[in-house]
Amino acid sequence: MRGGLLVASIAVALVGSPRTATWVAQAILGALVVASFTWVGHGIYDSCLSGILHTGADVPHLLAAGVWIGAFVPLRVLIMRSLKTRSEGDAYAALEGLERFSGIGPAAVSILFATGLINSWFLVAIGNGECCSQRITA
Numbered sequence: 001m002r003g004g005l006l007v008a009s010i011a012v013a014l015v016g017s018p019r020t021a022t023w024v025a026q027a028i029l030g031a032l033v034v035a036s037f038t039w040v041g042h043g044i045y046d047s048c049l050s051g052i053l054h055t056g057a058d059v060p061h062l063l064a065a066g067v068w069i070g071a072f073v074p075l076r077v078l079i080m081r082s083l084k085t086r087s088e089g090d091a092y093a094a095l096e097g098l099e100r101f102s103g104i105g106p107a108a109v110s111i112l113f114a115t116g117l118i119n120s121w122f123l124v125a126i127g128n129g130e131c132c133s134q135r136i137t138a
Contacts, residue, residue, distance in 0.1 A: 034066040061115035068108035
């Protein structure tokens, strides 16, 4: 699945022009790739309702991590470039990046914290052998 999403992402990058629709398509494809890592995590080990809830908490956790890293890396590049060049244009770009990150960063970290608490609860409380009584049947 991830391979197919990668091929789709490359196709969008090669065919699409730098417009909002292209960026939105790339963001959606990237979010799908990041969310797909949920099914190789802890939540899949439970075959009961707690497994569904745990996996459900993993999806926003991974997406928030992807958003935070996806926003932090370019911000760091902007700041390092402004420190290296000491130019007014690069300093302004870093300032604008900081202002934009100040809206994204705290929201992503809040989601990471909340979903991390949920994941911790499942790993500590339920992960010690206790499982809910409602089994999922196919």
